[in-house]
Amino acid sequence: MHKIISMPKRLLVKEQNVQTKTTGERLRLFLEELGPTFVKMGQMASTRPDLIPSELMEELEKLQDRVSPFSYEEVKAIVEHELGMAVDELFREFHETPLGAASIGQVHFAVLQSGEPVAVKVQRPNIEEIIKTDLEILQHLAEIAEHRLEWAANYQLVEIIEEFSKALLAELDYTVEGRNADRLAKLFEDDPTVQIPQVYWDYSTKKVLTMEYVEGTKLNEREELKQRGYDEKMLAQRITHAILKQILLEGFFHGDPHPGNISALPSEAIAFMDFGMVGRLSPQMKQHFASLVIAIMRRRSEGVLNAITKMGIVPDDVDMQLLQWDIDELREKFDDVPLSQVSLGEAVNDLFAIANRHRIQIPADLTLLGKTLLTMEQMVEKLDPELSIVKVAEPFGRQLLKERLSPKSVAEHVYNQWNEYGDVLTELPRTLKELTAITRKGKLPLELSLPKIERFLNKLDRISNRLSFSIVLLSFSIIMVGLIIGSALGGQSSLLWNIPAVEIGFVVALLMFIWLLYSILRSGRF
Secondary structure, eight states: OHHHHHHHHHHHHHHHHHHHSOHHHHHHHHHHHHOHHHHHHHHHHTTOTTTSOHHHHHHHTTOOOOOOOOOHHHHHHHHHHHHSSOHHHHEEEEOSSOSEEOSSEEEEEEEETTSOEEEEEEEOTTHHHHHHHHHHHHHHHHHHHHHHOHHHHHTTHHHHHHHHHHHHHHHTOHHHHHHHHHHHHHHTTTOTTEEOOOBOGGGOOSSEEEEEOOOOEETTOHHHHHHTTOOHHHHHHHHHHHHHIIIIIISEEESOOOGGGEEEOTTSOEEEOOOSSEEEOOHHHHHHHHHHHHHHHHTOHHHHHHHHHHHSBOOTTOOHHHHHHHHHHHHHHHHTSOGGGOOHHHHHHHHHHHHHHTTOBOOHHHHHHHHHHHHHHHHHHHHOTTOOHHHHHHHHHHHHHHHHHSHHHHHHHHHHHHHHHHHHHHHHHHHHHHHHHHHHTTOOOOOOOOTTHHHHHHHHHHHHHHHHHHHHHHHHHHHHHHHHHHHHHHTSOOHHHHTTHHHHHHHHHHHHHHHHHHHHHHHTOO
16 A cells, blocks of 8 residues: 555656756666667767767767676687687687677676787677667658658758667777788887787687777776886876877878777877777878868868868858858957867867858868867876877878978879879860760750749749639630620520520639638648
8 A cells, every 4th residue: 555655656756857867867777778879870970070969979979888798608608600610629718708888789707818918899789680670760760750750851860870880880890800900910010019919710700709908007097007006197198199190190090099099008008999989081181181180280260161161061051251251250269268278179160160160071080080189188197187188289280291291292282283284185186076076956054053943933823823814814714705705796695695604604713812812821822
């Protein structure tokens, strides 16, 4: 009886607890309830400050893969099926308890027959089918949303879901992650301060990834770092240098460098982990980003505007004056801040938010870059609050400027331009010949672009409807008047005089008038 009586009170308390949660918290909990696909999509969305409001992004960053590990029997079956041999034959040791479990897979410690300690990542059973089904549902919902909701169409929700889907499906292929690790390892092969785990390709497939086991202290374990006596300022310097080197020199960078993915080694070198999410910058995009950083450092609004318009797809109807004002306002935000205290990640993300406000489409890799810089700054600030990211970036900026202005680079640029112009000149005679032939036949194509075509067509519809209405009434009136006058002039009796022609004509005209009026009003184009 007490439980029955107290039930409404419990429900009321639960409802109050729900109401006290923010929109971001409710969204995060909702995604975690939906499962791994939606958790991953939320984590990817948290890398897009150009699309997601800051209050929602903060909660999406807290998304965790709250999943239980799957059984060792399933792990064993997957490893043996993928590698074609028994686990006992492949490994001298294989620990049944995983080091960690996530939504897509889990990691086990093992030792190869040759004695090397390794970390074996095994993909969760049937996860690919589950994720593909969830993505199909999301794609369908996005298409419906774009047809019914204006904001979804403006944000091009279908393209966003496609972009996230592509990234998520790439994470299901562990060979992609392995190649990412190999590329970063090549970048730091001559740098003893940075270590990238080696990939053992003979023990790796799409669903199993075997990498060198790196034993160190993760940067999110602050107390242990202090107990082991690590020089946190040196670690902050090396992390910043390593990430900026990836971005500004290689144009290929770790996309999720949070403290859990970076470890400090006993030699005080740093080791990166988890290469499922990476960013790529083309040589042109890398140069544009370098120009943007230089313009931010020099507080030049014109340079910032020029870099943004080169980095993104600018709509034809963008208000350049309003865009300039927004950039000037952002510049004023940093005017009184010493250069050493300027947050590069915050400035870049603010600029991308401005670009989004003006519907300038920024490539996904660039927004991931902004998120990477912000994550790096937050991590480094905890290790060494006095470190200036801008000062560490300065040598890279100088190197990029030297590369851009070097005789070799200028010569390559001129050569590429000459090749393009050469192709145009080569094709010019044939193009002129075709154009001349078309002109002689009188079939010169003409394309008109009307910025307000829909409004123009609506006006044409209204005019045509009004003309139709007037012509029909006028025609009927002429016929009726002609019949009446003809009969009167003939002076002879006819069937027309024996029926109420005027009354019938009036009724018919009235019905036609009502029908036409209803049709035109129903179209909404009168």
